[in-house]
Amino acid sequence: MRAGPSQEEIRKHNLGTLLRHVHVGGPRSRAELTSLMGLNRSTIMALTADLTAAGLVREELPRDTGRAGRPSLVVRPETARVYVLAFDVGVDRLAAARIGLGGVILDRREIVRAREPFDLGRTVATLGAFARQMRRRARADAVCVGAAAAFCGTVDASAGLVRSGPNIGAVDAPFGEELTRRLTLGFPVSVGNDADLGALAEHTRGAGRGCRDLIYLHGDVGIGGGIIVNGQLLGGHGGYGGEVGHMVVNPDGRPCGCGSRGCLDAEVGERAVLEHAGRYGEAIGRDGVRAVVDAADRGDVMAQDALQRVGGWLGVGVANLVNIFNPELVIFGGMLRDIYLGTAAQVRSRIATRTLFPSREHARMRTSWLGDDATLMGAAELAFAQVLADPLDALSRVAP
Amino acid sequence: MRAGPSQEEIRKHNLGTLLRHVHVGGPRSRAELTSLMGLNRSTIMALTADLTAAGLVREELPRDTGRAGRPSLVVRPETARVYVLAFDVGVDRLAAARIGLGGVILDRREIVRAREPFDLGRTVATLGAFARQMRRRARADAVCVGAAAAFCGTVDASAGLVRSGPNIGAVDAPFGEELTRRLTLGFPVSVGNDADLGALAEHTRGAGRGCRDLIYLHGDVGIGGGIIVNGQLLGGHGGYGGEVGHMVVNPDGRPCGCGSRGCLDAEVGERAVLEHAGRYGEAIGRDGVRAVVDAADRGDVMAQDALQRVGGWLGVGVANLVNIFNPELVIFGGMLRDIYLGTAAQVRSRIATRTLFPSREHARMRTSWLGDDATLMGAAELAFAQVLADPLDALSRVAP
Incomplete structure (x- = not known):
């Protein structure tokens, strides 16, 4: 002061x-x-x-x-006039949106991503083309005041560098730098971890509005986490905090892409669900997971057994987080929405038996309100940060 | 603003x-x-x-x-003139100190506590007698500007209520209220979880000075945790955050006093160490744990095996926390200092194999600097909070 x-x-x-x-x-x-x-x-x-x-x-x-x-x-x-560009790189899709002040999606593009090793140049080219198309369709007097991307990996936000993304095969990719160069907005494109940004979006305008302590769990192929502590996103020393997907819940469990074993990611991720249900090699991604949840609903015993196993481990993971964070809210987003809906009983039972009473007494479980847009909307919030911090100055740096 | x-x-x-x-x-x-x-x-x-x-x-x-x-x-x-009263209720001891501005211990009392169920009246009477003795020995012009206590349990700080302390047998004990009544200082005695206050002390004037993101692990009979996120103690929704001792590291593991199984507390606490070493029923407490570490040092195979097992689980727990928090520092305090010194290799190996590289790259492990005084010193910092927030006003409420 x-x-x-x-x-x-x-x-x-x-x-x-x-x-x-x-x-x-x-x-x-x-x-x-x-x-x-x-x-x-x-x-x-x-x-x-x-x-x-x-x-x-x-x-x-x-x-x-x-x-x-x-x-x-x-x-x-001025929703139609003042906007940001938001991007989302997930394992199975690339998405982009033009989002107006007030959090309104004005335009949106999405393409399926093949499960191939991450190709920086092609990804940036696709997102750049989306941006060009959307900006061309904007009103003549519209101004772009920021841009940001969510990425399904560990991100060094200060450098826009994707340090690692085991599920997408990215290592030390200068994603922010390349996207900034491609977009030629005159200001840098911010990059954040997708689950962190999902947490930010749910906290700002989703299931977590008004909560100061929440955990957002994001399921893509694996499991990510974004944690809001006392109203602020948990960053940690290097900004890599919140990697709850690599918390070990089953020490001798399934091998994980990170090199460890029995991580929440390995026990609850897409592959675990599909293998336990005897459906690995059939439909993958969200459709594959949803098919298992639907089959369990219809009485398929193998699918029910798969969800029982996965739900137990999800419950252990959530119970650990309840003990550690004493959150008001745990939000299940992305593919975990479907899984949670099929395993809520297991999750609740683990919370009841594996947490201290004071830690759990006010903890609620909810599914994401923003659904598949949570990470993209979170990128938009990150992109709006500058104009909200200093509204008049930010306008001096609008994209040409 | x-x-x-x-x-x-x-x-x-x-x-x-x-x-x-x-x-x-x-x-x-x-x-x-x-x-x-x-x-x-x-x-x-x-x-x-x-x-x-x-x-x-x-x-x-x-x-x-x-x-x-x-x-x-x-x-x-004015260290000799301006002081607070700090208390610490551990499973095996009751301690009190008169601590001067600047964090100097001016006077100190300690008594061994028998392992009996918590008796609120007797505990408060003992601490009250300590306080009386110490205040009588203070300079005539000395002023008491605050008082606080660390307690080995889950604490509702707003009410000074000990919600639960499985290792000491306390349930919903109005500890703060009773201690306030006994001390008649004219202002309330604050109460905090011992590991939280240990974290505060190590952050303020111990191994964690200058770190904004650290985890303090406190071993008493069980394991507690205090976590500093971006310079602030993690509280959580009800102030119960940081209960890392009840994170499950071994789902089918040893039963825990909290009712769960395979908690860090159960796998790494005193009883696990002593039982694995075949010494349960012999010396207990710090002496018992230290004897195992010393015996392992001297080549006792059973003691070495005990530490190997305990160290593995401690390592899994710390690895989980490194993934979740991306801390700069993990500090081992209380009885865990001794255990860490005997198991550092296992802990480091688990961190190497069970964390993401970016999460661990700057994470250092250290033992507590404040040793057995960490929790007591943390209580003093809590007691000084008022005078530091509003120095002149706080003086208007000094104890008579």
């Missing part, structure tokens, strides 16, 4: 806070913002005027207040 | 920051404080004058600067 923040810093902070309110919470009347932010009406008016002049929000009369007297103007994010 | 902090809030913050610098870092010259805090000399002078007038620090000429020119005055904490 030093000698205290300057007037300029206070203004910047307040502009960012107001913008975040309408970005996350949707249109708000000036009166609501006044009470949410604890500022007086004239300050809110001045802040809104600045954001309006910058083209980040607009003010409108509410449709019908149903109340007498002069209605409070409603502040809306 | 609202309309920005008031001058009074800024002053309070700066007074607390300056006091924390000399409390944690020891005596500092005004010149050092000026540069550490990024404030100008006259502001530092004014802050120091306020803290001096309050009796929290004093200014002295340095002994010998070895430099020409007018030396900068040195600001020292």
